[in-house]
Amino acid sequence: MSGHPRRAAITGIGVVAPNGTSTDTFWKSTKEGISALDRITREGCGHLPLRVAGEVRDFDPPALVEERYLVQTDRFTHFAMAAADQALDDAGLGRSDTDAAPFSVGVVTAAGSGGGEFGQRELQQLWDKGSRFVGPYQSIAWFYAASTGQISIRRGFKGPCGVVAADEAGGLDAVAHAARAVRRGTDVLVAGATEAPLAPYSMVCQLGYEELSTVDDPERAYRPFTAAACGFVPAEGGAMLVVESEDLARERGASVRATVAGHAATFTGASRWEESRQGLAQAVLGALAEADCAPEDIDVVFADALGTPEADRAEALAIVDALGAHGTRVPVTAPKTGTGRSYAAAPVLEVAAAVLALEHGLIPPTPNVFDACHDLDLVSSRARAAELRTALILSRGLMGSNSALVLRRGAGDAS
Amino acid sequence: MTRRVAVTGLGVVAPQGIGVPAFWDLLSDGRTATRGITFFDPAGLRSQIAAECDFDPAAHGLDPEQIARCDRYIQFALAAGEEAVRDSGLDLAVENPWRVAVSLGTAVGGTTRLEHDYVLVSERGKRWDVDHRQVGPHLHRAFSPSTLASTVAERFEARGPVQTVSTGCTSGLDAVGYAFHTIEEGRADICITGASDSPISPITMACFDAIKATSPNNDDPAHASRPFDADRNGFVMGEGGAVLVLEELEHARARGARVYCEIGGYATFGNAYHMTGLTSEGLEMARAIEDALDQARLDRTAIDYVNAHGSGTLQNDRHETAAVKRALGAHAYDTPMSSIKSMVGHSLGAIGAIELVACALSLTHQVVPPTANYETPDPECDLDYVPRIARERRLNSVLSVGSGFGGFQSAVVLNLPREETR
Numbered sequence: 001m002s003g004h005p006r007r008a009a010i011t012g013i014g015v016v017a018p019n020g021t022s023t024d025t026f027w028k029s030t031k032e033g034i035s036a037l038d039r040i041t042r043e044g045c046g047h048l049p050l051r052v053a054g055e056v057r058d059f060d061p062p063a064l065v066e067e068r069y070l071v072q073t074d075r076f077t078h079f080a081m082a083a084a085d086q087a088l089d090d091a092g093l094g095r096s097d098t099d100a101a102p103f104s105v106g107v108v109t110a111a112g113s114g115g116g117e118f119g120q121r122e123l124q125q126l127w128d129k130g131s132r133f134v135g136p137y138q139s140i141a142w143f144y145a146a147s148t149g150q151i152s153i154r155r156g157f158k159g160p161c162g163v164v165a166a167d168e169a170g171g172l173d174a175v176a177h178a179a180r181a182v183r184r185g186t187d188v189l190v191a192g193a194t195e196a197p198l199a200p201y202s203m204v205c206q207l208g209y210e211e212l213s214t215v216d217d218p219e220r221a222y223r224p225f226t227a228a229a230c231g232f233v234p235a236e237g238g239a240m241l242v243v244e245s246e247d248l249a250r251e252r253g254a255s256v257r258a259t260v261a262g263h264a265a266t267f268t269g270a271s272r273w274e275e276s277r278q279g280l281a282q283a284v285l286g287a288l289a290e291a292d293c294a295p296e297d298i299d300v301v302f303a304d305a306l307g308t309p310e311a312d313r314a315e316a317l318a319i320v321d322a323l324g325a326h327g328t329r330v331p332v333t334a335p336k337t338g339t340g341r342s343y344a345a346a347p348v349l350e351v352a353a354a355v356l357a358l359e360h361g362l363i364p365p366t367p368n369v370f371d372a373c374h375d376l377d378l379v380s381s382r383a384r385a386a387e388l389r390t391a392l393i394l395s396r397g398l399m400g401s402n403s404a405l406v407l408r409r410g411a412g413d414a415s
Numbered sequence: 416m417t418r419r420v421a422v423t424g425l426g427v428v429a430p431q432g433i434g435v436p437a438f439w440d441l442l443s444d445g446r447t448a449t450r451g452i453t454f455f456d457p458a459g460l461r462s463q464i465a466a467e468c469d470f471d472p473a474a475h476g477l478d479p480e481q482i483a484r485c486d487r488y489i490q491f492a493l494a495a496g497e498e499a500v501r502d503s504g505l506d507l508a509v510e511n512p513w514r515v516a517v518s519l520g521t522a523v524g525g526t527t528r529l530e531h532d533y534v535l536v537s538e539r540g541k542r543w544d545v546d547h548r549q550v551g552p553h554l555h556r557a558f559s560p561s562t563l564a565s566t567v568a569e570r571f572e573a574r575g576p577v578q579t580v581s582t583g584c585t586s587g588l589d590a591v592g593y594a595f596h597t598i599e600e601g602r603a604d605i606c607i608t609g610a611s612d613s614p615i616s617p618i619t620m621a622c623f624d625a626i627k628a629t630s631p632n633n634d635d636p637a638h639a640s641r642p643f644d645a646d647r648n649g650f651v652m653g654e655g656g657a658v659l660v661l662e663e664l665e666h667a668r669a670r671g672a673r674v675y676c677e678i679g680g681y682a683t684f685g686n687a688y689h690m691t692g693l694t695s696e697g698l699e700m701a702r703a704i705e706d707a708l709d710q711a712r713l714d715r716t717a718i719d720y721v722n723a724h725g726s727g728t729l730q731n732d733r734h735e736t737a738a739v740k741r742a743l744g745a746h747a748y749d750t751p752m753s754s755i756k757s758m759v760g761h762s763l764g765a766i767g768a769i770e771l772v773a774c775a776l777s778l779t780h781q782v783v784p785p786t787a788n789y790e791t792p793d794p795e796c797d798l799d800y801v802p803r804i805a806r807e808r809r810l811n812s813v814l815s816v817g818s819g820f821g822g823f824q825s826a827v828v829l830n831l832p833r834e835e836t837r
Contacts, residue, residue: 136625148685170561170579177593208550270569
């Protein structure tokens with residue numbers, strides 16, 4: 001091997017979230033700490049004991065995606081196609097750029113809930129009317145790979161295509177997977193996750209998660225790190241990023257927003273939150289080592305913030321276990337309390353927020369959390385200005401995965 | 416310094432092939448495991464046939480609690496995992512758990528249980544506002560595809576990177592490919608990898624019916640799966656799971672482990688053409704094959720056997736034949752290429768891992784499994800498909816390819832360690 005290894009840069013961001021369906025509106029709501037959590041309004045859900053969620057409300061698929069793609073896809077793929085378009089526009093990559101070398105552009109998504117609304121409709125056709133009433137798109141709309149496949153086809157990308165489903169933490173793993181693909185030689189990847197888990201049957205499926213919040217007051221339903229922590233609020237939406245070779249980004253004059261400097265993932269068992277302390281700390285140490293980064297270099301932590309007392313305690317302790325005394329001093333935030341947790345997409349939204357925070361020198365707050373009861377410097381009611389170079393993003397999944405990602409602002413070095 | 420990746424353990428649950436010895440007997444005898452569906456009444460379906468596993472979880476060491484909690488596809492993965500880990504001779508209690516990873520694929524995950532509980536909560540499809548009080552206690556585990564890798568990781572106390580891979584019908588190859596990269600890149604020393612699916616359910620059969628992808632040869636199920644044959648008319652649904660233990664080669668050698676083969680290379684590309692359609696050129700699959708060969712540092716003439724995707728649909732078998740000819744050139748005509756889907760059906764995400772187990776066994780036994788039911792050549796499929804009878808052959812390097820919805824095309828090269836070349 002010769003020369004320096006290829007570094008992975010983030011050059012584009014696309015967001016479809018409860019608190020904003022563009023990067024600008026998302027960042028405005030995020031930095032102002034505006035919560036989008038609200039009572040669920042989706043048809044067929046009113047009777048369920050899950051009352052609050054983060055719904056994406058001002059999203060108009062026909063205005064964004066061609067009819068022929070809309071009819072064959074679920075809402076989660078609508079989000080993915082729209083977010084991918086935004087991210088590619090943001091990165092300045094048009095069709096003429098990517099058509100010239102289709103094998104050098106790949107797609108990787110994480111997925112945790114699949115095409116639930118589409119699937120429920122077709123299940124209803126099958127069981128109410130019979131197998132001949134199941135439509136031709138069920139086989140391609142419901143499965144977890146739908147978004148990766150449709151983005152690849154719609155935009156003509158023939159590079160490595162991947163789908164990870166490692167629960168919530170899978171969102172970070174997808175971004176890391178893209179960064180590794182860049183290191184292995186692919187020029188550009190569109191990477192991220194979007195979810196749409198708010199169809200009635202999908203909601204019923206989630207009721208089995210003991211960490212789910214069933215509080216019906218939107219301001220009190222998701223309050224991690226407080227004495228009133230009562231679980232998490234689910235959400236839909238997500239983000240897609242353009243991850244590309246830093247050298248190539250510079251060559252084409254694109255702005256390097258951040259570099260993916262390090263990542264590591266561990267596993268400590270489903271809902272074994274006490275054990276997640278060690279797993280998360282190990283993941284942080286692994287990510288720091290890959291990023292060649294000291295604990296003191298971390299300027300801000302985007303926490304997983306699950307929202308149960310046991311899980312929050314484990315995370316607060318893990319941050320200190322991994323970062324030492326710096327762990328009690330470094331600003332910690334969790335903007336996801338304003339959007340809810342969109343499963344695998346939640347940590348990708350946090351990556352988007354972290355890139356924007358690094359760019360603006362502003363740490364967004366943690367909505368509805370103003371009385372933290374752990375030994376952390378939690379950025380609570382309003383955004384905090386700070387010189388930010390390096391961000392650490394944490395995620396844990398309900399099925400036991402822990403993941404940590406280190407981002408550096410702008411180009412990876414001054415050369 | 417390149418880290419090499421060895422296969423040191425194998426486990427499989429396949430139709431009429433539960434456990435490696437039974438599986439290899441089936442393949443080397445060229446028998447077929449396809450039959451009329453018995454799991455539910457298939458009346459009204461266009462395709463009423465499948466390759467079902469006669470699987471007794473209790474006989475494979477699962478306790479009643481595991482049996483109640485785990486969906487069938489996870490039970491397959493647990494059983495195959497037990498066999499593979501035992502076969503590897505690894506004592507996981509003495510390994511560093513943070514260096515043990517899990518990477519498992521599934522295409523449709525828990526959909527069989529999702530459908531089962533859906534019927535209860537919707538009053539058989541009558542209500543959109545489903546009644547949550549009717550659900551069983553494990554539905555959330557079926558909802559999350561991560562349950563697959565998580566459950567297997569808990570069983571073997573793995574603490575390294577654990578992920579479920581879900582790229583449709585290439586999930587099995589891709590999960591093993593990710594595992595290969597995980598070890599090669601130094602993020603783990605051991606990876607329990609493979610794939611599992613149990614898709615023989617009304618909704619999954621109906622959705623493939625809707626696009627006429629499955630064979631309607633209901634009156635002759637034993638001969639219904641006919642890859643590359645001129646009379647093929649679709650795939651036959653299957654189910655099953657397979658697990659391979661991958662290990663960094665020096666780690667394996669240091670403990671004196673049996674090395675079945677190495678993973679030489681893995682690549683995947685998208686065709687960016689159609690979610691279910693394939694081009695006639697096979698350009699993207701050819702590219703995946705070339706990339707995997709490059710990683711393995713092998714010339715195309717080194718490939719001794721191609722384990723085909725060979726689903727038995729009209730377009731797949733032509734596409735694949737074109738891709739292999741494009742990638743291997745004239746050597747394609749001298750290289751046997753067979754589809755075990757002729758015998759065990761197409762178990763969606765699982766089949767890629769089952770086929771890699773078949774490839775590892777082919778290298779071990781120096782035998783190429785046949786394409787059962789192959790009788791009448793299709794002029795557009797003009798390679799050597801190893802009709803009906805297994806064939807002895809000197810094998811050092813084999814290629815397995817997969818193709819799936821979404822346009823994904825994947826390739827894996829397995830080879831005997833150079834030091835052990837025959």
